[in-house]
Amino acid sequence: MNVLVIGSGGRxxxxxxxxxxxxxxxxxxxxxxxxxxxxxxxxxxxxxKEHDQLVEFAKENQVALxxxxxxxxxxxxITDRFQEEGLKVFGPTKEAALIEGSKxxxxxxxxxxxxxxxxxxxxxxxxxxxxxxxxxGAPIVIKADGLAAGKGVTVAMSKEExxxxxxxxxxxxxxxxxxxxxxxxxxxxxxxxxxxxxxxGETVIPMVGAQDHKRAxxxxxxxxxxxxxxxxxxxQFTDEDIARAVREVLQPAATGMVKDGRSFTGVLYAxxxxxxxxxxxxxxxxxxxxxxxxxxxxxxxxxxxxxxxELLDGKTPKLxxxxxxxxxxxxxxKGYPGAYEKKKPIVTxxxxxxxxxxxxxKTNDHYETAGGRVLLVAEKAPTLKEAKDKVYNExxxxxxxxLFYRTDIGDKAIKRLK
Numbered sequence: 001m002n003v004l005v006i007g008s009g010g011r012x013x014x015x016x017x018x019x020x021x022x023x024x025x026x027x028x029x030x031x032x033x034x035x036x037x038x039x040x041x042x043x044x045x046x047x048x049k050e051h052d053q054l055v056e057f058a059k060e061n062q063v064a065l066x067x068x069x070x071x072x073x074x075x076x077x078i079t080d081r082f083q084e085e086g087l088k089v090f091g092p093t094k095e096a097a098l099i100e101g102s103k104x105x106x107x108x109x110x111x112x113x114x115x116x117x118x119x120x121x122x123x124x125x126x127x128x129x130x131x132x133x134x135x136x137g138a139p140i141v142i143k144a145d146g147l148a149a150g151k152g153v154t155v156a157m158s159k160e161e162x163x164x165x166x167x168x169x170x171x172x173x174x175x176x177x178x179x180x181x182x183x184x185x186x187x188x189x190x191x192x193x194x195x196x197x198x199x200x201g202e203t204v205i206p207m208v209g210a211q212d213h214k215r216a217x218x219x220x221x222x223x224x225x226x227x228x229x230x231x232x233x234x235x236q237f238t239d240e241d242i243a244r245a246v247r248e249v250l251q252p253a254a255t256g257m258v259k260d261g262r263s264f265t266g267v268l269y270a271x272x273x274x275x276x277x278x279x280x281x282x283x284x285x286x287x288x289x290x291x292x293x294x295x296x297x298x299x300x301x302x303x304x305x306x307x308x309x310e311l312l313d314g315k316t317p318k319l320x321x322x323x324x325x326x327x328x329x330x331x332x333x334k335g336y337p338g339a340y341e342k343k344k345p346i347v348t349x350x351x352x353x354x355x356x357x358x359x360x361x362k363t364n365d366h367y368e369t370a371g372g373r374v375l376l377v378a379e380k381a382p383t384l385k386e387a388k389d390k391v392y393n394e395x396x397x398x399x400x401x402x403l404f405y406r407t408d409i410g411d412k413a414i415k416r417l418k
Contacts, residue, residue: 002027002062003305005041006048006078007069008034010330010356010376011290015067015304016041017356018297022305029061035367036349036357036375048073051081058087065090065309068266071147071287075101079266090308092286096257096264100286103145103183110281113256115249117281118186126170132184133162139187144169146178151337153224155187188282190275191236191412194292197250198319199268200311204254206246208299208321209234210292211413212271216337218408225337226373229409230291231327231384232299235417237274245272245279253284265312294356294376295326326354327387327410328378329395331403333359336372344369344402350394354378374403385414 003025005015013036016028020040031054033043046053048070058066066082068074068091077094091097098105104122111117121132122145133140133156142165144152152175156162162184169179194212198205210232216222249270257264269285269292288297297304299322307317333340346360346367356378359371377398379390388410395405 001025001064001305002029004054004058004063004066005030005069006054006066006073008032008048008358009069009290010358010373011288011293012069013037013356013358014294014297015069015288018300018304019067022303024303024305029057029063031057034357034360034370035362036355036360048078049076051076051078054078055081055085055087058082059085064088065305067091067308069287071097071100071285074266074286075147088312090312091266092264093262095262096266097286098262099253099257099264099268099284101147103143103283104181106284107183109256109260113252113259115252115256115281116279118188120186121184122181123184124170124181126166129166129170129182129184130163133159133166136186138162141185141187142166142169143183143185144175144179145181145183146175148175148178149226151224151226152178155224188273188275188280190273190280192282193234193237193245193272193274193279194230194269194289195242195245195250195272196267196269196289196292196296197246198307198311198317199250199254200265200314201263202255202258203311203316204246204251204268205311205317205319206242206250207296207319208232209237209242210289210296212289212292213406213409218406223337225332227289227291227330228332228406229327229329229376230289230295231325231387231410231413232292232295233325235384235413241274245270249279249281291328291330291376294354294378295328298326298354298378298380299324322380324380324382325384325387326378326380327384327391328354328356328376329391329405329409330373330376331395331398331405332373333369333371334402334404340372341402342370346374346403347399348397349375350377350398352377352379352391352394354380369402384410384417388414
């Protein structure tokens with residue numbers, strides 16, 4: 001069968017790579033894709049916001065399954081559009097994707113359904129927001145309510161830092177419509193876990209856990225990004241910790257969406273803080289995490305295409321996972337997540353088996369930068385330490401005139417294992 005992946009980043013690259021390995025799949029199309037994935041998929045020059053063109057393409061090319069990678073087209077209703085045309089699509093409807101599209105909606109949803117999460121305050125009024133911070137002190141978390149590509153969150157360690165974040169969002173319109181409201185949340189202590197699941201209505205099939213690294217620089221310093229690297233498994237957590245998170249968070253979320261008339265189909269991602277009192281939700285996403293997908297999917301031994309088709313048919317696919325570890329490190333354009341220059345040459349690409357490309361273009365057979373996060377190098381090995389050593393060995397050959405990467409991905413876990 002032919003499959004279509006919508007999106008252009010590293011997450012879509014790993015999806016295309018995994019689907020291309022399926023005996024059921026004859027051809028993988030990615031729209032718009034990027035030049036780094038041309039060896040495994042046909043990139044189609046249609047942007048993710050062009051829903052009508054994508055529907056026409058799927059019909060003309062006998063696409064049997066479409067998987068939507070990024071959040072923006074989901075919130076624009078691309079799944080609804082495909083369903084109207086009777087096309088098989090994996091991703092939540094516009095109504096269901098709101099669990100990611102509005103942080104205030106997600107918080108109210110969690111409180112309604114008894115899903116553990118920190119206390120919060122929502123306002124569009126700058127003075128009220130400032131007063132709330134004054135009353136509650138720091139550390140405190142400030143979030144733009146809408147989609148901000150992972151950059152709309154400030155973990156403020158001082159009141160001054162919180163005031164700056166509030167001013168950026170509510171007074172300077174840094175995030176436009178996404179910042180019409182702010183959500184101010186209590187700061188949670190603990191260790192983070194990204195836990196994704198394949199969901200169809202009330203059926204929840206959890207994946208293996210991963211840990212993302214949101215801050216731009218080593219030692220978790222610098223601004224928040226979309227994610228600078230990840231690893232799986234997360235040895236800090238036991239199988240029972242993961243099972244508890246499924247029981248207390250993912251299953252009630254899927255059931256709650258059905259009860260609310262917003263039945264969710266797709267990948268539900270819980271960003272969790274594992275606290276002394278159990279898992280607490282920091283955020284929900286309505287799709288695969290990026291970079292988490294790049295370290296989780298290489299551990300999936302089952303056929304991804306078959307699993308998704310079975311799920312859409314109302315069955316419960318059985319998934320098997322490798323016991324090996326996968327660790328991945330992002331190379332980003334210098335300046336990211338702030339302003340950065342584009343069209344900078346990428347002289348050599350790392351030789352890694354698991355190289356997933358994102359913000360890059362190709363001009364006359366030469367690769368150049370085209371976005372913030374440019375590529376991710378991952379390696380699979382029996383231990384995290386071995387995977388990490390292999391990745392950083394590959395990255396030694398990367399030309400860092402225009403790119404940078406963190407040198408400490410996975411260190412926390414490796415130290416814990418010692």
